[in-house]
Amino acid sequence: MSKTITNSIDKAAALLVAGEVVAIPTETVYGLAGNLFNPSAVEKIYTLKNRPRNNPLIVHVKDMEAALPLITEFPKPLQQLAEKYWPGPLTVLLKKSKLVPDSITAGSDFVAIRVPAHPLTKQLLEQIPFPLVAPSANPFTRISPTKAEHVEHYFGDSIPCILDGGSCSVGLESTIIGMNNNTPLLYREGVLGKLLLESLIGPIEKFNSQKNAILTPGQWPRHYAPLTKTILCKREEIMLHVKDNTGIIVYKEPLLSVNTNQQHILSETGSLVEAAKNLYQILHHVDKQKYETIICEMLPQEELGNTINDRLKRASSSEIDNIPQ
Ligand code: TXA
Numbered sequence: 001m002s003k004t005i006t007n008s009i010d011k012a013a014a015l016l017v018a019g020e021v022v023a024i025p026t027e028t029v030y031g032l033a034g035n036l037f038n039p040s041a042v043e044k045i046y047t048l049k050n051r052p053r054n055n056p057l058i059v060h061v062k063d064m065e066a067a068l069p070l071i072t073e074f075p076k077p078l079q080q081l082a083e084k085y086w087p088g089p090l091t092v093l094l095k096k097s098k099l100v101p102d103s104i105t106a107g108s109d110f111v112a113i114r115v116p117a118h119p120l121t122k123q124l125l126e127q128i129p130f131p132l133v134a135p136s137a138n139p140f141t142r143i144s145p146t147k148a149e150h151v152e153h154y155f156g157d158s159i160p161c162i163l164d165g166g167s168c169s170v171g172l173e174s175t176i177i178g179m180n181n182n183t184p185l186l187y188r189e190g191v192l193g194k195l196l197l198e199s200l201i202g203p204i205e206k207f208n209s210q211k212n213a214i215l216t217p218g219q220w221p222r223h224y225a226p227l228t229k230t231i232l233c234k235r236e237e238i239m240l241h242v243k244d245n246t247g248i249i250v251y252k253e254p255l256l257s258v259n260t261n262q263q264h265i266l267s268e269t270g271s272l273v274e275a276a277k278n279l280y281q282i283l284h285h286v287d288k289q290k291y292e293t294i295i296c297e298m299l300p301q302e303e304l305g306n307t308i309n310d311r312l313k314r315a316s317s318s319e320i321d322n323i324p325q
């Protein structure tokens with residue numbers, strides 16, 4: 001094991017208290033964490049990720065009670081969701097109190113908050129006397145990490161500690177939801193999908209970049225991206241793109257006409273939940289294989305399949321021009 005990767009919660013806690021940045025496991029993806037109230041830790045996170053300063057950071061708290069001092073109101077539908085899904089892969093966007101520094105919300109009056117479910121990070125949050133800001137632990141636009149080794153590959157010795165919590169059980173970033181006037185607005189889909197959330201709180205509007213003029217959560221076209229050129233297409237179109245040096249990511253069954261060594265399967269049993277868990281691990285792996293191109297099979301167009309397809313679309317987008325700096 002490398003020097004930075006550790007199982008010691010005490011070590012991670014001591015470094016965070018000292019104002020350092022530490023990678024932490026969550027059930028969704030690994031985060032690059034720092035003390036919400038320490039400006040130098042916040043600054044280090046932005047610099048390490050090379051993240052535009054106008055892209056705000058999610059706050060992680062140990063429970064709902066710890067979220068309350070950070071906000072001024074908790075609209076009923078969002079509270080209902082938080083009560084049901086915290087700890088879990090759900091982030092809510094709420095009006096912030098004065099305690100929350102403007103630097104982490106990019107000047108916005110709203111703060112994104114969630115209670116993570118990973119046992120190590122839950123324990124860590126119990127041990128430290130402050131909330132953690134933690135964006136996904138990847139450089140801006142790159143694939144989110146779902147294993148300690150992915151974080152190490154990205155940041156090596158530039159962070160003092162990676163708390164190793166194994167492979168993330170969910171594997172996709174949290175669902176982000178806020179309010180638009182009186183209607184819940186879904187900014188980013190995750191494993192908790194729109195239909196599921198609607199079954200609890202009624203109609204939810206989906207973020208639409210034309211209508212909802214703000215550029216926010218996970219909305220940049222190129223995001224979650226491998227370095228290798230990536231193409232997303234329907235299964236029947238894959239053969240149009242295949243060459244000797246092409247990596248293929250298929251949903252459940254390999255293509256009979258292509259060498260199996262070139263093919264990587266998201267879920268042999270055809271489970272979308274398993275495909276979500278494996279997606280980033282496979283993308284990280286395939287990206288290291290020195291393929292000329294990666295081709296991904298589009299997943300079934302149902303709720304979680306659409307969410308995964310959305311991540312894959314961003315991974316394969318070449319539009320980087322309108323990223324605000
Ligand atoms: O599952 C997750 O949410 C992971 C784990 C580590 O918790 N975190 C994560 O963070 O995905 P990040 O920074 O990679 O994505 C959070 C998204 C960003 O697109 C950011 O723009 C948006 O949430 N966001 C954060 N705070 C916000 C705010 N105050 N207003 C609007 N959008 C916000």
Ligand code: MG
Binds near residue numbers: 135136144
């Ligand atoms: Mg991210």
